[in-house]
Amino acid sequence: MRKSDPSLTQANAARGKGRPRIVETAGPSLADILNLVRTGRATTRQEIERTSQFSRAVVADRLGTLTELGLVDESESGIATGGRAPRLVRFVAERGRILVATLDQTALGVGIADLSGRLLFEHHEAADLTAPAATVCDRLVTLFRWIVDRHAAGVQLWGISLSVPGVVPGPVPGIADTHFLDHTPPILPSWEGSGFVETLTQRFNVPVWMRSSVETMTMGELFAGAGAGLQTMLFIKVGMRIGAGLVIDGRLYRGAQGATGLIGALPVQGANRTGTLDAMAGSEMIAQEGRAAAMSGSSPVLADIQRRGGEVNAIEVAQAAQMGDAAAIEILSQSGRLIGQVVATLANTLNPQIIVLSGSIAQTNDILLAAVREAVYGASHPSVTRDLRILRSQLGASAGLAGAAMVATEAIFAQLFLRDWVMQGTPVAHPAFVQLVAKINTMPAPTPLPLQPPAI
Amino acid sequence: MSISGLGPHGERAAPPERVALLPQDIAAVHGLRVALVMHTLQSDWARQCLSGMVGTFGDCGMAVIDVVDCGFDAQVQIAALDRLILEAPDAIIALPVGNAVVAQAHARVAAAGIKLVLLDNVPTGLLPGKDYAALVSTDNFGLGKIAAEALADHLPQGAEVGLLGYDADFFATNEREIAFWQCLQLIRPDVTVYQARFATIAQAGAAACDLAARHPELAGMFVVWDTPAIAAETALKAAGWTLPMVTVDLGREAAISLAGAGAIVAIAAQQPFRQGVAVAQTTILALLDRSPPAWVALPGIAVTADNVVESFQTVWRMPAPREVLLCRKLVR
Numbered sequence: 001m002r003k004s005d006p007s008l009t010q011a012n013a014a015r016g017k018g019r020p021r022i023v024e025t026a027g028p029s030l031a032d033i034l035n036l037v038r039t040g041r042a043t044t045r046q047e048i049e050r051t052s053q054f055s056r057a058v059v060a061d062r063l064g065t066l067t068e069l070g071l072v073d074e075s076e077s078g079i080a081t082g083g084r085a086p087r088l089v090r091f092v093a094e095r096g097r098i099l100v101a102t103l104d105q106t107a108l109g110v111g112i113a114d115l116s117g118r119l120l121f122e123h124h125e126a127a128d129l130t131a132p133a134a135t136v137c138d139r140l141v142t143l144f145r146w147i148v149d150r151h152a153a154g155v156q157l158w159g160i161s162l163s164v165p166g167v168v169p170g171p172v173p174g175i176a177d178t179h180f181l182d183h184t185p186p187i188l189p190s191w192e193g194s195g196f197v198e199t200l201t202q203r204f205n206v207p208v209w210m211r212s213s214v215e216t217m218t219m220g221e222l223f224a225g226a227g228a229g230l231q232t233m234l235f236i237k238v239g240m241r242i243g244a245g246l247v248i249d250g251r252l253y254r255g256a257q258g259a260t261g262l263i264g265a266l267p268v269q270g271a272n273r274t275g276t277l278d279a280m281a282g283s284e285m286i287a288q289e290g291r292a293a294a295m296s297g298s299s300p301v302l303a304d305i306q307r308r309g310g311e312v313n314a315i316e317v318a319q320a321a322q323m324g325d326a327a328a329i330e331i332l333s334q335s336g337r338l339i340g341q342v343v344a345t346l347a348n349t350l351n352p353q354i355i356v357l358s359g360s361i362a363q364t365n366d367i368l369l370a371a372v373r374e375a376v377y378g379a380s381h382p383s384v385t386r387d388l389r390i391l392r393s394q395l396g397a398s399a400g401l402a403g404a405a406m407v408a409t410e411a412i413f414a415q416l417f418l419r420d421w422v423m424q425g426t427p428v429a430h431p432a433f434v435q436l437v438a439k440i441n442t443m444p445a446p447t448p449l450p451l452q453p454p455a456i
Numbered sequence: 457m458s459i460s461g462l463g464p465h466g467e468r469a470a471p472p473e474r475v476a477l478l479p480q481d482i483a484a485v486h487g488l489r490v491a492l493v494m495h496t497l498q499s500d501w502a503r504q505c506l507s508g509m510v511g512t513f514g515d516c517g518m519a520v521i522d523v524v525d526c527g528f529d530a531q532v533q534i535a536a537l538d539r540l541i542l543e544a545p546d547a548i549i550a551l552p553v554g555n556a557v558v559a560q561a562h563a564r565v566a567a568a569g570i571k572l573v574l575l576d577n578v579p580t581g582l583l584p585g586k587d588y589a590a591l592v593s594t595d596n597f598g599l600g601k602i603a604a605e606a607l608a609d610h611l612p613q614g615a616e617v618g619l620l621g622y623d624a625d626f627f628a629t630n631e632r633e634i635a636f637w638q639c640l641q642l643i644r645p646d647v648t649v650y651q652a653r654f655a656t657i658a659q660a661g662a663a664a665c666d667l668a669a670r671h672p673e674l675a676g677m678f679v680v681w682d683t684p685a686i687a688a689e690t691a692l693k694a695a696g697w698t699l700p701m702v703t704v705d706l707g708r709e710a711a712i713s714l715a716g717a718g719a720i721v722a723i724a725a726q727q728p729f730r731q732g733v734a735v736a737q738t739t740i741l742a743l744l745d746r747s748p749p750a751w752v753a754l755p756g757i758a759v760t761a762d763n764v765v766e767s768f769q770t771v772w773r774m775p776a777p778r779e780v781l782l783c784r785k786l787v788r
Contacts (some may be wrong), residue, residue, distance in 0.1 A: 102466075109466050119580055120556070121625065123634060124466035125597060139638075146634065150625075225583075315468045319749070323474060360468050366747055394583040396750065397466025 026062065027419040029054055033062045034422060035413055037072055038091040038116075044078060046086060063089065069425035070095050093118070096158035096426065097151070098408045099144050099204065102213060102400035103136065103164050105129050105240060109397050110143045112151045113405035115158065115412075117223060121151050122401050129165065133184075133194035141203055148204075158427055160200050161209045161408035163216035163400040164188075165241075170258030178411035180207030182436050198440050207433050211407050213237065213400055214261055217358055217393075218245025219252055220403030225395040226356050234352040235393075236263075236343055238335075238359035238368065240283045244346060263346070268338045277342055281335040283314035283361055289331045290317035299327035318364035332367040339368075340375020347380050347388065358393035366392075461597025461635070463751030464578040464627050469595065470749030472734040475741055477516070485740050486517035491540045493533060493550040494575075497525040499683055500707040501728045504772055505575070508732020509549065516740060521545055528656070530554045534561040540570075547571040547739045555579045555625035563587045573739045573748075575731070577627045584750035589742035592735040592752045596628045599724040599756040600635025603702040606722030606758060607676050608644045610700040615675035616648050618667045618699075620660065620688055622680050623653035629680045632704060632724075636678050650674070660684030661691025668697050679703045682710035682723070689719050706759055706771050715764050715776075715783035723764075725757040725771050 032052055036042040042051045048059050066072040073092050077085040093116040100119075102109035106129070111122035123143070129136060148157065159180070166187040184197040187210075197208045211219070218227075218235040227233040227247060235245035244261030246253040253260055264278035279285060290313075293299035294306040301320040302312050320328035347355060355376065362368050373390045380388075393399055411417060412427045421430040459469040490513060496502050510520050522540060526533040533553050540548055541564060548565050552558045552574060559579035565572040565588075572588040576596075582588055611617065619637060622629040637649045652667040654660040660679070664687075668674050676699055677692075679685035685703035692699070698719060703710060706725040713720040731754050741748040759767040765784055768776035781787045 107462060107466055121580055121630075122464070123630065124462035124464075125634070126460065126462060142638070143634070150630075319470060319474060322747070322749075360466075364468065364470075364749065392585075394585040395465065396463075396584070398583075400466075 026065065027422055028415075029058060030062050030065060030422045031413075031415055031418040033059065034066055034071055034091070034418065035415065037066075037089050038413060043088055043090070044086040045089065048089065065423075069422070071422075071425065091116070094155065096156050097148075098158060098405050099147065099160045099206075100401045100404040100408070101140055101144075101160075101162050102216065102397060102404065103127075103129055103140075103162065104213065104397070104400075105165055107397065108136075108139065108143075109163075109401055110140070110147060111401040111405075112147050113402075113409075115409055117402065117405040117409045119224075119398065119402055119405060121147060122398060123147075124397055129188065130190075133188070133190045133196050137194070137196050137199050141200070144200075144204065156426060156428070157204055157206045159206050159209065159408040159412060160204060161211075161216075161404035163213045163404045164210055165213050167257070167259045167262070168210050168212050168215070170254050170256060178209075178414040178417055180209055180411065180433065180436075182439075185210065195443070198443065201436065202440050205437065206428060207430070207436075209404075209408050209411050211404065212243070212258070214243035214245045215252060215254070215258075216401075216403035216407060217395075217399040218247060218403065219406045220395055220399030220401065221245075221356050221358070221393055222247050222250075222252070222403075223406045224402040225393060225399055226391050227354060230353045232350065232352045232354075234343070234346055234350055234355045236339065236355065236357050236362075236372075238282070238339060238357065238362045240278070242277050242282055242339060244343075246350065247352075248350070263342050266342055268341060270334065270338060277338060281338040283359075286314040286317050286331055286335055286361060287312065289334075290314070290320070290328065293317075293327040293331065299325050301325040302328060314361050315364055318361045318368070321367045322365035329367050332361075332365060333371045335361075336368040336371020337375050340372040341379060343372060344376045344379035347376055348384055351384050352388065355388065355390045356393050357390070358395075358399060360396075362392055363396055459595040459598060459753045459755060460601055461595050461631055461753070463753070464591060465584065465750065467584075467749075467751040469751055469753035472730065472737075472752055472754055474749055475734060475737040475752055477737050477740060481740055481744060481746075482516045485743055488518045488546040488743060489521045490518055490547045490549065490739060491522040491524070491543065491545045492520060493524045493526065493536050493540070493548060495526055495528055495533075495551045495553045497523070498527075499705075500772070501681075501705050501726060504728035505732040505735075508729040508734075509736045510732075512733045512736035516736075518740075526553050528553050530557045533558055537561045537565055541565060541568045544568070545570060547573065547743055549573045549575060549735055549739055551575040552577045552579050553624075556581075571739065571742045573735055573742060575735055580625075585747075590738045590748040590750055590752060592731060592738050593628060593754075594726040594731060595753045595755055596631035597635040599704045599726070600632035601639045602724035602756050602758045603632070603678050603704065603722065604636045604639035605643065606724070606760065607678060607700065607702045608640060608647075610721050611644060611647060611676050614646050615644075616650060616671050616673045618664070618671065618674045618677040619649050619651040620664055620667065620677060620679040620684065621651055621653045622684075623655040632680050654684060657684050657687055660687040664688035665691050665695045665697070668692060668695070668699070674699055676700045676702070681705050682707040685720065686710060686713065689713060693719070704756075706757075706764075706768060708777055711764055711768050712777060712779045712783070714759065714761055715780040716761055717779065717783055721760070723759040725759045725767055727754050727757065727771055729771070729773055730754055 042048040074087045076088045078088045093114040098113045108127035109124040186192045221227045233247040242264040294302035321332045524536040576593045654663040682705040686709045700721040765776045
C-alpha cells in the first residue's frame with residue numbers, strides 16, 4: 001500500500017496548480033470513483049475511466065488522493081492482455097472496522113466486520129431484552145470493548161450497526177434513509193429516553209445505524225447467504241413474531257415507514273379458531289401446543305422432557321419433531337401450513353426468485369420448511385413457482401450480524417454521505433457526526449459501567 | 457445440566473441424544489471411510505475424544521483411514537486437508553486450529569463433496585449445511601461460567617484475578633473467556649479481572665508469571681485449558697507465587713493438582729469420550745443425509761476435590777490416577 005507522504009502531497013498540490021482540482025469539488029468524483037472500486041465494477045484505471053467517463057487526469061488525481069487517504073491500493077498487478085500488466089485498483093476493506101450487534105428477545109449477538117461487510121468475528125449469548133435499557137447497553141459496550149481489544153487493535157472504528165426486534169422508523173423527509181441515528185428510537189418501551197444510541201456514540205466515537213431484525217437478516221441473506229447475486233427475494237423470519245423482508249431489484253425495500261413485511265399481524269384461520277399469524281403460528285403457539293401435548297401424553301418426547309424438569313419451549317418442540325415425534329410434527333406442520341398460506345399470497349404478488357425461511361424454529365427441523373413449501377407450491381400460480389426455490393437459511397443468527405454490517409457499509413458509502421467525508425478519509429470526520437458528538441458531549445455523563453472487560 | 461451458551465451462528469444447542477443411531481443407520485454406513493484431522497494428539501482430551509470416535513466408527517463398520525496430528529499448526533492442517541481431499545474419504549472430522557487462515561481449506565472439503573464435521577471450532581464465514589455438516593462441542597460458555605462460579609468462592613473481597621487466555625481466534629476458548637469474566641463480574645462485582653494471553657503452551661508459564669508480576673495482588677487465576685494451566689502452575693510455584701487456580705479439562709496432572717497436591721481448586725470438565733461418540737454419530741447422520749443439527753453441545757461438569765475421583769471415572773472411563781486416590785485418602 002502506498003503510504004501518505006508529505007512530499008507526495010506537496011507534489012500533487014503543485015501538479016494540480018491551475019487545474020480543476022479543488023477540494024470542494026473533488027468530493028463527488030472521489031466518491032464516484034471510490035464506489036466503482038469498492039463494488040468491484042472497476043478494477044483498473046482504464047475501467048474506471050471507461051465506466052465513470054472521467055478523464056485520465058482526473059482519475060489519476062483522484063486515485064492519488066484515495067491512496068493517500070488509505071482507501072485504495074494499487075500495489076498489485078493484473079493480467080496483461082498484450083502490453084504491460086495493468087495495475088489493479090483495490091478497495092482497502094481493512095481501513096476501518098464496523099461493530100455489529102443483534103438484539104433479540106432472548107439472545108444477544110455481537111461481531112466485527114471489515115468495510116466490505118465481511119464478518120471477522122462473531123459471538124452469541126443468551127440475553128433478556130426486557131431488562132432495563134441501560135443494562136443491555138452496558139453488556140453490549142463491554143462485549144464491544146472485548147472485541148475491539150482482540151480484533152481491532154490499531155484499526156479505526158467507522159461505525160456501529162444494530163439489529164433490533166422492532167420497526168425502525170423509515171426515512172424522514174429531507175434526511176437520507178442511510179443517515180446515522182442522532183437519538184434513540186423507542187424500539188422497546190424501556191428505550192424511551194434511555195440514551196442507548198447516544199451512549200454507544202459517545203463511548204466509541206462512531207456513528208450508529210439501526211434496522212429491524214427482519215431487515216438486517218434479509219440484508220445478510222442477500223449479501224452473504226442464499227440470496228447472493230439475486231434481484232428478487234422473499235425472506236421469512238419465524239419466531240415469536242413472524243415477519244417478511246422484501247428484496248426488489250437487488251435492494252431491501254423499506255416502505256414508507258420502515259414497516260414492510262409485518263405479516264404476523266394478518267388474520268389467519270386454523271382448524272377451529274381465527275387469530276393473527278403471530279398468535280396462530282409463532283413460537284408462543286408452538287410452545288403452548290407442545291406443553292399441551294406433553295401434558296396429554298400424546299408426545300412421548302416432550303412428556304419426557306417435562307418429566308425430567310425441563311422446559312418445553314418452541315425449540316424443544318422443533319427438535320422433537322425432527323426426532324420423529326408425531327404430535328410435535330403435527331404442531332410444526334400446522335404452523336408451516338398457516339405461514340405458507342400467507343407467504344403464497346406474497347409470492348404471487350412479488351414473484352421472487354427465492355424464498356428463504358429463517359429463525360431458530362425453521363432451522364431446527366425440516367417439518368416447517370416442508371409444510372411451507374407444500375402450501376406455497378399448492379396455492380401459487382404456476383408461473384410463480386416454475387423456478388421458485390424455497391430454502392432454509394444457512395446463516396442462522398449470523399444473517400443479522402452480516403446484514404447489520406452491510407447496512408453500515410451501504411450507509412457509509414452512500415453517495416451523498418460519502419461526498420461529505422471522503423476528503424477527511426473517515427466518516428467519523430463527517431461534519432454532521434462531529435456536530436452530533438459535540439451535542440452529546442454537552443449532555444450529562446453516562447453512569448459508569450457495572451461490567452468491565454478485563455484490563456491488560 | 458443445561459446448556460448456557462449459543463452456537464457459533466447463534467444456534468440453540470441440540471443434545472447428543474438427538475444424534476442417536478438406529479440399527480438401520482448403522483447398517484447403511486458399513487464400509488464407508490472417514491479421516492480425522494486433530495489439532496493435537498498430545499493431550500488427554502484429544503486421545504479420549506479420538507477413542508470415542510474410532511470406537512463408534514468401529515461399531516458401525518466404518519474404516520478410519522487416517523488420523524492427523526496438526527500440532528496446532530495451521531499450515532500442517534491445510535496441507536493435511538488438501539492431501540485428504542485427494543484421498544476422497546466419505547467424511548472428514550476436523551478440529552480447525554485457527555480462524556481465517558484455515559477457513560478456505562475447510563471450505564474445500566465440502567466443495568469436493570466430502571462431508572465435513574467440525575469439533576469445537578468453526579472458522580468465521582463457514583456455514584452449516586453448506587461448508588460443514590455440523591459442529592460438535594462442549595458448551596464452552598457454560599465451562600467459563602462453571603470456572604467463574606468455582607473461583608468466586610475462593611476470592612477475598614475486592615480481589616484481583618488473572619485471566620490467562622489463548623492468543624488465537626478460537627471459538628471454544630473465546631467463549632470460555634467471555635463467559636468467565638462476564639459471570640465473575642456479575643456474581644462478584646468487587647473483583648477486578650486482568651488478562652494476559654499465550655500463543656503457545658510453552659509460553660503459558662512465562663505469561664502467567666508476567667501477569668502475576670504486573671499485578672502482585674492477584675488472588676486467583678483462570679487458565680482456558682488444563683495443559684497451559686499446569687505450565688502456569690509450575691512456573692508460578694517456581695517463582696514463589698501460590699494462588700488458587702481454575703481451569704477447563706480434567707487432565708491427569710490437573711486432576712492430581714485438584715485432588716490436593718497443587719493450586720487448582722476447581723475444574724470445568726469436558727466429556728471428550730462422549731463428545732467423540734457424538735461427533736461420530738453426527739458424521740454418520742450427515743453421511744445418510746439425515747440433516748444433523750448445526751450444533752450438538754455437551755454440558756460441562758463442575759469438578760472439585762470432593763468429586764474428582766468419580767468425575768475422573770466419568771470423563772475418562774478409567775480409574776483415577778493413584779496420586780489422586782492417595783490425596784483423597786482412598787488408598788494407603
